[in-house]
Amino acid sequence: MKDLTFTTLIAVFEEIFGRGLFWAMVVAAVVITAAYLYVLVRDRSMSMRKFLLAQLSMPLGAIAAVLFVQLITNSGFSDIGGPIDLIVLLGVASLGAVGIAVLVYTLQSLIRSRTG
Amino acid sequence: MTQSAFAPSRRIFLGLAASGMAAAAWSGPVRAAPVKTSARVVIIGAGAGGTALVNRLIDRLDGASITIIDPSEKHLYQPGLSLVAAGLKPASYTESRTTDWLPGGITYINKAAAGIDPETRRVTTSGGQAVDYDFLVVAPGLVLDHDAIEGFSLDLVGSNGIGALYAGPEYAARTWQAASKYTEEGGVGIFTRPATEMKCAGAPLKHTFLIDDIARTAGNAGKTEIIYAANNQSLFGVPIVSEKVRMLFENRGITPAYSHVLKSIEPGSQRATFATPDGDTELEYDYLHVIPPQRAPDVIRQSGLSWADKWTDQGWVEVDRQTLRHLRYPEIFALGDVAGVPKGKTAASVKWQVPVVEDHLVAAIAGTEGTATYNGYTSCPLITRVGRAMLIEFDYQNNLTPSFPGIIAPMEELWISWLMKEVALKATYNAMLRGKA
Numbered sequence: 032m033k034d035l036t037f038t039t040l041i042a043v044f045e046e047i048f049g050r051g052l053f054w055a056m057v058v059a060a061v062v063i064t065a066a067y068l069y070v071l072v073r074d075r076s077m078s079m080r081k082f083l084l085a086q087l088s089m090p091l092g093a094i095a096a097v098l099f100v101q102l103i104t105n106s107g108f109s110d111i112g113g114p115i116d117l118i119v120l121l122g123v124a125s126l127g128a129v130g131i132a133v134l135v136y137t138l139q140s141l142i143r144s145r146t147g
Numbered sequence: 148m149t150q151s152a153f154a155p156s157r158r159i160f161l162g163l164a165a166s167g168m169a170a171a172a173w174s175g176p177v178r179a180a181p182v183k184t185s186a187r188v189v190i191i192g193a194g195a196g197g198t199a200l201v202n203r204l205i206d207r208l209d210g211a212s213i214t215i216i217d218p219s220e221k222h223l224y225q226p227g228l229s230l231v232a233a234g235l236k237p238a239s240y241t242e243s244r245t246t247d248w249l250p251g252g253i254t255y256i257n258k259a260a261a262g263i264d265p266e267t268r269r270v271t272t273s274g275g276q277a278v279d280y281d282f283l284v285v286a287p288g289l290v291l292d293h294d295a296i297e298g299f300s301l302d303l304v305g306s307n308g309i310g311a312l313y314a315g316p317e318y319a320a321r322t323w324q325a326a327s328k329y330t331e332e333g334g335v336g337i338f339t340r341p342a343t344e345m346k347c348a349g350a351p352l353k354h355t356f357l358i359d360d361i362a363r364t365a366g367n368a369g370k371t372e373i374i375y376a377a378n379n380q381s382l383f384g385v386p387i388v389s390e391k392v393r394m395l396f397e398n399r400g401i402t403p404a405y406s407h408v409l410k411s412i413e414p415g416s417q418r419a420t421f422a423t424p425d426g427d428t429e430l431e432y433d434y435l436h437v438i439p440p441q442r443a444p445d446v447i448r449q450s451g452l453s454w455a456d457k458w459t460d461q462g463w464v465e466v467d468r469q470t471l472r473h474l475r476y477p478e479i480f481a482l483g484d485v486a487g488v489p490k491g492k493t494a495a496s497v498k499w500q501v502p503v504v505e506d507h508l509v510a511a512i513a514g515t516e517g518t519a520t521y522n523g524y525t526s527c528p529l530i531t532r533v534g535r536a537m538l539i540e541f542d543y544q545n546n547l548t549p550s551f552p553g554i555i556a557p558m559e560e561l562w563i564s565w566l567m568k569e570v571a572l573k574a575t576y577n578a579m580l581r582g583k584a
């Protein structure tokens with residue numbers, strides 16, 4: 032690919048999801064991350080109980096992310112053809128896992144405030 | 148003291164960091180200031196090449212009068228046709244409006260270029276309008292010569308076991324009607340390609356692989372006999388890829404018929420005649436995929452811009468293969484499928500050609516010489532089944548030029564290459580049209 036710059040990547044992602052949806056997702060990710068950092072700073076420590084639930088949700092997030100990719104494309108597990116495919120699959124799963132963990136932790140912290 | 152000395156420098160540092168990030172994020176590569184000019188630039192064709200170029204030129208030229216001429220209200224994302232003809236996307240997936248992609252501040256003439264006079268530097272439209280230019284870019288793509296196949300007509304597509312996915316979205320959808328019937332009922336399937344240069348030489352192979360795969364998945368592999376009619380003794384113009392395809396064919400039980408060029412069909416009795424080195428041969432089919440000979444549009448062939456000693460039956464524009472500049476008329480450039488260069492008839496090539504034409508055109512307007520060169524880069528995500536493809540990229544020298552060396556193997560059937568075709572390709576194409584990729 033010629034000139035694979037950051038701007039090109041943004042332009043391509045805007046086209047994949049549509050400009051509105053793409054930036055809405057970026058904002059959502061930033062807001063969730065900011066909220067996560069906020070509760071960490073506010074509570075001054077990680078709550079292990081909340082963290083446990085967050086961890087338990089990780090496999091769900093991983094599976095959901097992989098199924099989502101398969102749903103929006105005409106492809107499935109049997110199409111894994113080489114090492115890079117496995118890496119992509121694990122990458123998608125990890126993104127889903129970490130994403131949901133951060134989300135679950137943050138939501139608990141925000142909803143249940145400082146208890147626990 | 149230290150405090151006050153530190154404060155401004157930190158502010159400067161933060162300012163620099165912020166503006167640096169902003170610059171990296173928003174402005175992309177630093178561009179020179181636009182060239183002030185009153186030059187008249189005319190672009191023929193608002194397809195992949197013309198549209199991508201015009202969207203870049205408006206940022207590079209200040210005061211130029213830019214005119215783009217295209218008779219079609221619809222813009223076609225042609226790489227999507229392969230997916231439509233395999234039932235994976237609807238016809239609408241490939242269609243958008245030409246004007247949706249064109250910038251403001253230019254003139255769009257919704258007519259065909261009917262005549263080009265390179266001596267007086269004038270283009271005449273099908274509406275009779277004369278448009279004078281200082282610089283001309285020809286990017287009208289190519290024409291499909293369906294009439295060259297005796298007995299064939301586009302009305303036949305979709306029934307009688309005939310497909311022709313190149314002919315456009317509607318025909319690609321009708322191709323799927325005929326092809327899907329074949330994947331259920333089986334019989335002999337013949338997949339052809341023309342002996343001329345053609346756009347996306349991988350597409351005939353993709354259709355073959357996809358239809359075989361769909362029949363296989365439906366449990367009907369035993370009922371189908373698939374023949375790939377190659378135009379010469381190879382299966383693809385790049386030898387190493389041809390060899391790989393030969394192995395895949397062997398593995399999948401697809402029979403190559405070398406040097407079989409489709410000449411005529413008898414739709415009633417479902418027989419096709421092929422020209423071969425040993426004379427004509429007739430084959431019976433239950434499904435026949437037709438890709439006709441491809442040539443430069445008449446307006447190009449009649450304007451005297453074509454090569455006189457190469458591709459004389461096809462008429463591609465006589466340009467320097469590195470700069471895409473016309474060899475006899477330096478104020479004319481050719482872009483995309485119409486350019487008379489070996490290889491390069493893909494949208495991916497267009498992506499690499501546009502910055503080259505832009506560079507030389509803007510330099511010429513500014514009175515300097517451009518430096519960018521096109522190396523023949525051509526790319527084709529060669530689909531081998533639903534869910535897998537090979538990301539084949541190569542240049543004039545038949546070298547493989549992988550974009551992600553060591554990460555995405557070009558000659559391996561991979562899921563990631565399929566994801567690129569299905570998810571990222573149209574997005575990249577659209578970004579290219581907007582002049583952003």
Ligand SMILES: Cc1cc2nc3c(=O)[nH]c(=O)nc-3n(C[C@H](O)[C@H](O)[C@H](O)COP(=O)(O)OP(=O)(O)OC[C@H]3O[C@@H](n4cnc5c(N)ncnc54)[C@H](O)[C@@H]3O)c2cc1C
Nearest residue numbers: 192194195196219225226260287288347483484493494495
């Ligand atoms: C089935 C299929 C599959 C493909 N798959 C791939 C792929 O996987 N990857 C890839 O990179 N490429 C692929 N391509 C190739 C790619 O679509 C073309 O190479 C690309 O569109 C060429 O761009 P262009 O600007 O030269 O021509 P086009 O995009 O065809 O545009 C030409 C424009 O010129 C206009 N025009 C025609 N005549 C005139 C005239 N007389 N006056 C004014 N305007 C005129 C037309 O209306 C059209 O809008 C595929 C093509 C097909 C058909």
